[in-house]
Amino acid sequence: MSTRLVGSVAATLAMVLVAGCGGSSGADGKIELSLGLFSDFGYDKLIEEYMASHPNIKIEQRKVKMEQHNTQLATQLAGGRGAADIVALEEGVVSQFRASKDKFVNLAEYGAKDLKDQWAGWKWNQGTTDGGEFVLGLGTDMGSLGLCYRADLFAAAGLPTDRTEVAKLWPTWADYVKVADQFTAKTPNVKFVDTGRNVYKAILDQTEEGYFAKDDSYIAESNDKVKAAFDTAAALGTKQQTGALEPFSQDWNVALKQGSFATTTCPAWSLALIKAGAGDAAAGKWDVTKAPGEGGNWGGSFLAIPKQGKHPKEAYELAKWLTAPEQQKRIFKETGNLPSQPKVYQDAEVLATVNEYFNSAPVGQIFASSAESLKPTYRGTKDSKVGPVFGTALTRVEQGKQSAAEAWTQALKEATDAAK
Amino acid sequence: MTVTRQETEAAPAVSVSPSKEPKRFRLSSWDARYTPYLIIAPFFLVFGIFGLYPLVYTAWVSLHDWQLIDGNQGFVGLANYVELFGDSKFWNALFNTLSLFVLSTVPQLLAALGLAALLDRGLRGSAFWRAGVLLPNVISVAAVALVFAQFFGRDFGIVNFLLGFVGIDPIDWRAETWASHLAVSTMVMWRWTGYNALLYLAAMQSVPKDMYESATLDGAGRWRMFWSITVPSIRPTILFTVVTSTIGGLQLFAEPALFDPGFAANNSTGGSDRQFQTLVLYMYEKGFRLFDAGYAATVAWMLFVVVLVVAVVNFTLTRRIAGKG
Numbered sequence: 001m002s003t004r005l006v007g008s009v010a011a012t013l014a015m016v017l018v019a020g021c022g023g024s025s026g027a028d029g030k031i032e033l034s035l036g037l038f039s040d041f042g043y044d045k046l047i048e049e050y051m052a053s054h055p056n057i058k059i060e061q062r063k064v065k066m067e068q069h070n071t072q073l074a075t076q077l078a079g080g081r082g083a084a085d086i087v088a089l090e091e092g093v094v095s096q097f098r099a100s101k102d103k104f105v106n107l108a109e110y111g112a113k114d115l116k117d118q119w120a121g122w123k124w125n126q127g128t129t130d131g132g133e134f135v136l137g138l139g140t141d142m143g144s145l146g147l148c149y150r151a152d153l154f155a156a157a158g159l160p161t162d163r164t165e166v167a168k169l170w171p172t173w174a175d176y177v178k179v180a181d182q183f184t185a186k187t188p189n190v191k192f193v194d195t196g197r198n199v200y201k202a203i204l205d206q207t208e209e210g211y212f213a214k215d216d217s218y219i220a221e222s223n224d225k226v227k228a229a230f231d232t233a234a235a236l237g238t239k240q241q242t243g244a245l246e247p248f249s250q251d252w253n254v255a256l257k258q259g260s261f262a263t264t265t266c267p268a269w270s271l272a273l274i275k276a277g278a279g280d281a282a283a284g285k286w287d288v289t290k291a292p293g294e295g296g297n298w299g300g301s302f303l304a305i306p307k308q309g310k311h312p313k314e315a316y317e318l319a320k321w322l323t324a325p326e327q328q329k330r331i332f333k334e335t336g337n338l339p340s341q342p343k344v345y346q347d348a349e350v351l352a353t354v355n356e357y358f359n360s361a362p363v364g365q366i367f368a369s370s371a372e373s374l375k376p377t378y379r380g381t382k383d384s385k386v387g388p389v390f391g392t393a394l395t396r397v398e399q400g401k402q403s404a405a406e407a408w409t410q411a412l413k414e415a416t417d418a419a420k
Numbered sequence: 421m422t423v424t425r426q427e428t429e430a431a432p433a434v435s436v437s438p439s440k441e442p443k444r445f446r447l448s449s450w451d452a453r454y455t456p457y458l459i460i461a462p463f464f465l466v467f468g469i470f471g472l473y474p475l476v477y478t479a480w481v482s483l484h485d486w487q488l489i490d491g492n493q494g495f496v497g498l499a500n501y502v503e504l505f506g507d508s509k510f511w512n513a514l515f516n517t518l519s520l521f522v523l524s525t526v527p528q529l530l531a532a533l534g535l536a537a538l539l540d541r542g543l544r545g546s547a548f549w550r551a552g553v554l555l556p557n558v559i560s561v562a563a564v565a566l567v568f569a570q571f572f573g574r575d576f577g578i579v580n581f582l583l584g585f586v587g588i589d590p591i592d593w594r595a596e597t598w599a600s601h602l603a604v605s606t607m608v609m610w611r612w613t614g615y616n617a618l619l620y621l622a623a624m625q626s627v628p629k630d631m632y633e634s635a636t637l638d639g640a641g642r643w644r645m646f647w648s649i650t651v652p653s654i655r656p657t658i659l660f661t662v663v664t665s666t667i668g669g670l671q672l673f674a675e676p677a678l679f680d681p682g683f684a685a686n687n688s689t690g691g692s693d694r695q696f697q698t699l700v701l702y703m704y705e706k707g708f709r710l711f712d713a714g715y716a717a718t719v720a721w722m723l724f725v726v727v728l729v730v731a732v733v734n735f736t737l738t739r740r741i742a743g744k745g
Contacts, residue, residue, distance in 0.1 A: 067688075078489050100490055254576050
């Protein structure tokens, strides 16, 4: 009896241990590739096509929420197993993973450098390190910035509703704040913007250096542009002109549905989120126009290949195909994810694209022209640790818990700690 | 206990007749001696792998500068602990943890006791009620948290809507420390009150009925009987629930995490000014958002110590209170 018990315990343990180690070559001799993604990359159809044209390859997509994706990937890289063969790295965290480049395949080994000219220069640079010698990831989409507004709420406040006229209202962010004052004076019960945090991020994304200088040194304390962006956003918060909402949260969705705010900063990829949140009832009410200030970039991703994968060569071929111009164009048409390659975003067909939900706004033109003037912000290695600190500081101002000055002081202290 | 008694009885038998039935006897002696250990061995084996090893390994990690992805960056001794004791965010998280624990556990166990007493009175359809009180516990914590987060919404939440009827201004449940603690505690109470009530009920049903009968004859009221007979009789169960609730309550994570709308957006600090950041949330922030595994391990060890201390204090306290009768 006792020996049998010990035997069965040993057997159970053995099973647990064996189950822990998955193989990556299927029983049918096919090469199995996994793709670790978050949100919608628009790859479903493309992957089926790729499998049809490459009968020896089987592809599996794993989609989780972005936060979970980053955390999972970090633990998988640390543990040396479990990561997908190809993983998506979002622009906000790519710098963080760049610091652990020895866990990734240098795509230059497979000839990635020959592809360099496909992408906008800055997009290519974000995915490389060591002065361009180490290619960490191939760019997927990008997030050039627009500004979304509700035409009906603008009309109620006596503001113009035509998107060209609206764009003329706010050449700079200071003008945007003035429009907010006019809006609030007429319709005090509607918030002008969803959250000061996104205004802050949008302004900062239009500068070339934010929290870190291009040599990766921490400059948030001395960079006037950080302070200026913070003050602009905090002013909106102090005057209770923001909805004090957590961006893209459930509360944000409800507020969209209730029409309780009139503008929101919108990178190309957020159009789908606004549409989903506001629902069919608001079709045609939202519109897109040029954002104040110069063009900026927020978001967009890269496909990278962790070293622990068993088939880096095949994974590279797939990543290369998925990020190629032809595929980026198709993805844009299906999901609205903005291509990061000039050849595609200057394509006549892409430029002619309109988004019916957003009052048939010419999104191709708006986002492509914003992409042209774009000066991307340098993201430091610790950018993703420092950034959120200023976001929560603005929330404190919006909640009325702190004055703008108090929130700034506390944020700066926390940011300096995080940057250590 | 049984084992030792068998051994002492067996010992003289060996000296009297060593040659009689030697093999069979030796086997049964071996059996009596070691089988109990073998039977409980799997638990200790599994505990060793999944409990003790991580515990020791975490202690080891906490003595290093350890980055989540890049691993060990060198031995730093107690530097992480020194930093922790001077870290106001740690003390804030500790305060939040203890506050949430008291706010959720004390009313929860009292309510469970009352609920169990009601269920013990032989209601109609008792099976229905008993299953009913357990229902909140079988629903996934994520679902509960999402629903409660909506209830406690600032702009369109039903709680603020109802408070409006009695003339109370809308409360920003996530901005104020006390309000957020109240909201999170409500979630915890909702999930665990019924579960504890069932444990109490099971214990109450084994209290001999004649004790109540004689107490009635002596003229004791329901209230008096409850505190003088029921509560002291179910003391072991109360001690058990106090200890398990302490362990669970101090490790609060899912409820405050999902109450924070920032959790999905990679900046979950448990409120804009860490109003409801518990120790586990702080550990999560350090380890999985800032990738500082060494410091996170330090927080984990401090949490372990805190749980141990509070559990012992609660155990002693409850034993004394419930023992008085």
